[in-house]
Amino acid sequence: MGAFDGVRVVLDGTDILRRLTESGLRGRGGGWFPAGRKWHAVRIEGGEPFVVANGAEGEPGSIKDRFLMTSRPGDVLEGLSLATRAVGAREAVVYLKGSFSRAADALEAALRSTPLAGVDVRIVRGEEGYIVGEETALLESLEGKRAWPRPKPPLPAAVGFRGRPTLVHNVETLARVPAAVADPAAFRAGESTLVSLWGHVRRPGAYEVRLGTPLRGIIEACGGGAPDGVGMVFPAGPSGAPLSAAQLDTPLDPDALKAVGSSLGTASVLVLRASACALSAAASLAGFFEREACGQCPPCTMGTASLARVLRAVESGEARARDLQDLAEVAGFMTSHGYCAHSRTAAASATGLLLRFGADVEAHLGGRCPRPEGQVDPFADGSPERAAIEACLA
Numbered sequence: 001m002g003a004f005d006g007v008r009v010v011l012d013g014t015d016i017l018r019r020l021t022e023s024g025l026r027g028r029g030g031g032w033f034p035a036g037r038k039w040h041a042v043r044i045e046g047g048e049p050f051v052v053a054n055g056a057e058g059e060p061g062s063i064k065d066r067f068l069m070t071s072r073p074g075d076v077l078e079g080l081s082l083a084t085r086a087v088g089a090r091e092a093v094v095y096l097k098g099s100f101s102r103a104a105d106a107l108e109a110a111l112r113s114t115p116l117a118g119v120d121v122r123i124v125r126g127e128e129g130y131i132v133g134e135e136t137a138l139l140e141s142l143e144g145k146r147a148w149p150r151p152k153p154p155l156p157a158a159v160g161f162r163g164r165p166t167l168v169h170n171v172e173t174l175a176r177v178p179a180a181v182a183d184p185a186a187f188r189a190g191e192s193t194l195v196s197l198w199g200h201v202r203r204p205g206a207y208e209v210r211l212g213t214p215l216r217g218i219i220e221a222c223g224g225g226a227p228d229g230v231g232m233v234f235p236a237g238p239s240g241a242p243l244s245a246a247q248l249d250t251p252l253d254p255d256a257l258k259a260v261g262s263s264l265g266t267a268s269v270l271v272l273r274a275s276a277c278a279l280s281a282a283a284s285l286a287g288f289f290e291r292e293a294c295g296q297c298p299p300c301t302m303g304t305a306s307l308a309r310v311l312r313a314v315e316s317g318e319a320r321a322r323d324l325q326d327l328a329e330v331a332g333f334m335t336s337h338g339y340c341a342h343s344r345t346a347a348a349s350a351t352g353l354l355l356r357f358g359a360d361v362e363a364h365l366g367g368r369c370p371r372p373e374g375q376v377d378p379f380a381d382g383s384p385e386r387a388a389i390e391a392c393l394a
């Protein structure tokens, strides 16, 4: 029985929206925006609302959405059903990458066994690539166009799929809706989230974790610890500055992580061992943002390339202090430009890492790496770290 079965028949759309808002559920697609506000915005637009479940997981190291769609597809569809009723939609899609065949099969089977009353739902296997996970790029792809993010405003809640008011939610957000609506107070009191824990831990994988749990506890209890000690933790994968080993008591919570200059994002938590070279991690990070920039906005395209070039030079001991001043200027410019968050996230992650690991930067500028045996490239396609967590889905 789903979390919502006991009260399904008595709630109308207004009740569902009120209860969801009371629960305080926040979106798991990276922004942690209150779901109730998003639903309300779509509902008041009127017209022909449309709902999209975003299952185009692409953050390096993240497996939690595929884990969820494969193991609990009914929860995703139940949340989708509640969302469509709350905003008054009669059409919805679940959008996945074309390669996510197991997740698509699981969703199709769940849909066949429990069709959604009054809603036309399609499971769409779309494009590969990282940027299609951005909600407006996904909408472009759904409309048959190149998956490029749209300038904002307008937001999809006002002008989304084919101009209609559109609610786009990450699949984990939707999967949590039934429990949030069934008992808003209990949900608010004990909210948890799915974490993709990867990197240099004994047991990479997807774990359900109570919000507020210290990072140290997650690494130990879920990951079995890091055999060679922890050097840095990226709580949001590439989408936030890493924390040092001295910050492992920071709670896994979007607000707590923001307060220390990082973020939670999609909770793709990367742990790097103490012997890992911080500047090789920085170069890996910048290389990821350079590769995945879609090419629409020159400040992002040129900025990410510039960050990657300078960080590779710092890593190899060929940079000067002046190069870091230039990097800071480029990063500052990137922060306020771009159609999507890619540009400013790249700037924040890279500069945050450099600030936090200043002693390593100084050593490299002096031509010396403090951890010369610790070259890593975790954000590269097919890196050992990414391969290890992807294998957990097999």
Ligand code: SF4
Residues within 6 Å of the ligand: 131, 148, 149, 292, 293, 294, 295, 296, 297, 298, 300, 301, 337, 338, 339, 340, 341, 342, 343
């Ligand atoms: S900010 Fe970067 S990734 Fe986003 S639309 Fe512009 S070029 Fe593409």
